[in-house]
Amino acid sequence: QSALTQPPSASGSPGQSVTISCTGTSSDVGGYNYVSWYQHHPGKAPKLMIYEVTKRPSGVPDRFSGSKSGNTASLTVSGLQAEDEADYYCSSYAGSNSVVFGGGTKLTVL
Amino acid sequence: QVQLVESGGGVVQPGTSLRLSCAASGFTFRSHGMHWVRQAPGKGLEWVAVIWYDGSDAYYADSVKGRFTISRDNSKNTLYLQMNSLRAEDTAMYYCARDRSWPASWFDYWGQGTLVTVSS
Numbered sequence: 001q002s003a004l005t006q007p008p009s010a011s012g013s014p015g016q017s018v019t020i021s022c023t024g025t026s027s028d029v030g031g032y033n034y035v036s037w038y039q040h041h042p043g044k045a046p047k048l049m050i051y052e053v054t055k056r057p058s059g060v061p062d063r064f065s066g067s068k069s070g071n072t073a074s075l076t077v078s079g080l081q082a083e084d085e086a087d088y089y090c091s092s093y094a095g096s097n098s099v100v101f102g103g104g105t106k107l108t109v110l
Numbered sequence: 111q112v113q114l115v116e117s118g119g120g121v122v123q124p125g126t127s128l129r130l131s132c133a134a135s136g137f138t139f140r141s142h143g144m145h146w147v148r149q150a151p152g153k154g155l156e157w158v159a160v161i162w163y164d165g166s167d168a169y170y171a172d173s174v175k176g177r178f179t180i181s182r183d184n185s186k187n188t189l190y191l192q193m194n195s196l197r198a199e200d201t202a203m204y205y206c207a208r209d210r211s212w213p214a215s216w217f218d219y220w221g222q223g224t225l226v227t228v229s230s
Contacts, residue, residue, distance in 0.1 A: 003154065036216040038155070044222065045114075046155070046205070051216035089155050093215045097160065097169035099145070104154040 004029065004090055004102035011108040012080045020105045022073040022090030028100050030071035034093035037066060037075045040104075041086045049088075050075060077107070085109045112136040112219045114206050119224030126196055130224055132189040132206030137219075140164070140184040143209035145217060146191045148202035148226075156202075159191065160209065174200075196228045 005023040012018040022029065022037075029035055037050040048057050050066035053073060063078045073092070077084055090102040118130040132144070146158040159180040161168040168180045179192040189206050203225050207217035 003156075006154075032213070034214045034216075038217075040155075045220040046207075046217075047220075048216060048218050051210070051218075052214055057218065091155070091157070091215065093213045097213070098171065099157040099160070099215045101147075101155040101157060 002100070004092060004100055006088075006090060006102040006105045008103070009106045009108065011110055012077075013110045014080050014082065016080050017076060017078045018080060018107065019074050019076045020088055020090075020107070022075070022092075022102045024071050024073075024092055024100070026071060028092040028094040029068065029073050031095065032093045033068070035066065035068060035073040036091045037064075038089045038091070039084075039086045040089060046089070080109050082109050112208070114208065114219055114221035116204060116206055116221045116224035119204065119226045121227045121229060122196055123230050124197055124228055127192070127194045128196060128226060130191040130193065130204055130206075130226070132191075132221055134187045134189065134206075134208075137208070139182075139187040143212050144180075144182060144189045145207045145209055146178075146180060146189075147205045147207055147217070147220075148200075149205070149223075150199070150202040153202075158204070160212070160215075161189070193226070196226075198228050200226060201228045202226060 038046040040046040094100040161180045203223040205223045208219040210218040
């Protein structure tokens with residue numbers, strides 16, 4: 001159950017796009033289309049942004065999109081806005097009824 | 111609206127026990143699997159455990175297996191986490207989260223968390 005690998009930080013200016021990667025193995029990210037992404041503002045409850053790799057829950061802006069290639073999943077935030085500044089975590093089903101999270105990426109809007 | 115409210119956190123000594131609770135409201139609790147997820151200070155999220163909607167089965171992260179027990183009381187709409195033999199590395203904010211689809215394992219609602227500090 002090793003954590004998925006995310007870059008510690010990412011940044012972009014308002015209006016720009018930024019992509020956050022999430023690398024796992026064939027036993028988790030690569031083995032299932034069960035990758036989720038969460039936005040976490042410190043002190044608040046994490047918020048689901050993407051599920052099952054590409055699906056967006058109701059109420060999440062379409063500026064947020066997800067994809068996957070092999071063992072790496074990605075979250076893209078287009079048209080960056082100030083309120084997008086937060087920590088982002090990926091997660092994946094890892095088989096044997098377990099879940100693994102990434103280490104998190106701090107997104108800064110410059 | 112869906113609400114998950116954790117409680118029971120505190121400062122405890124290594125080797126002792128603590129039980130966390132998560133009170134659920136605004137949805138049919140008995141229809142959903144539930145999870146505990148934790149975040150150590152300055153670290154990322156770590157999945158801890160899952161329990162089936164009816165309490166018939168539960169699974170744990172290797173880091174807590176044999177020490178923690180997840181349970182639920184569907185008559186009280188409450189989720190629990192019994193933590194025994196606590197270690198310093200168990201210090202974290204503990205969140206409960208609702209499972210929306212297993213094994214797709216996406217958590218659509220989370221609580222605000224309860225802080226557990228294990229220190230002598």
